Amino acid sequence: MRRLSGYAPRMHRTIFDTPVVNTLLRSASIAYLKLAGWRIEGSLPPQASKCVLIAAPHTSNWDLPYTLMTAFVLRLHPYWMGKAQIFRPPFGALMRWLGGIAVRREQSNNLVAASADALRAADAPVQLIVPPEGTRGRTRHWKTGFYWIAHSAGLPIVLAYMDYADKRAGLGPVFHPTGDIERDMAEIKAFYAPLRGRNADQFDAA
Structure with missing residues (x-):
């Protein structure tokens, strides 16, 4: 069980911390993705066990279930941010159990600092x-x-991806932010430029 930081967002217990359910869903995810023709690539290096994962391209509601299945296959312990609306009853508890953290735009000013504190x-x-x-x-x-x-938490960014064109998803390079955001973002975007989301016309990494 993860110790809670006392800051928002709260690192609550999730489906990924439930041993029996996790094992069953990992097996089911491997089977489904294989039947659907998806290839899962990469692994999380030990030095990046605490990190920020980029989720891109993000162009469809289907991204969430595929992301969760990929996380099961790769044995991750993820939390993901979503709009507060999807955490309303009757599905709010389920979304939080799946690792969701509600983001309210009116409270976004403190989100970066709070998230960095929680990760640390x-x-x-x-x-x-x-x-x-x-x-x-x-x-x-x-x-x-x-x-x-x-950058604030002193943690790496892992370039996670989902390419619907080639049906491959996984973890790419580990990137250490330098603080030079223009240079770093150009390098990050270059990695994502060839990838295609489910609705490819909605993704632009230029």
């Missing part, structure tokens, strides 16, 4: 998944919250 305080492996687009709709401008959370 966690006493077990934990990965915070943040979609840089901030929305599954088309956008040309990536939000930089994921970058500053990692």
Whole structure:
């Protein structure tokens, strides 16, 4: 069980911390993804057991179940950020059990600092998944919250991906933010540029 930091967002117990259920769902995820033709790539290095995961491209509601299945296969302990609306009854408790953390736009000013504090305080492996687009709709401008959370916490960013064109998903390079955000973002975006989301016309890593 992860110790709670006392800050928001709260690193609560999730489905990934439930041994029997986790084992069953990992087996089911491996079987489903194999039948569906997906290839899961990469692994999480020990030195990145606490990190920020970029979730891109993010263009469809289908990204969440595929992301969760990929996390089971790779034995991750992820939390993911979602709009507060999807945490309303009757599905709020389920979303939190799946690792969800409600994000309220009116409280976003403190989100970077609070997230960094929570990651630093966690006493077990934990990965915070943040979609840089901030929305599954088309956008040309990536939000930089994921970058500053990692930089503030002194943790690496792992370039996680889901390419619907080639049906492959997984973990790419480990990136250490330098504080030079323009240079770092250019390098990160270059990695994602060839990838295609489910709705490819809504993703732009230029």
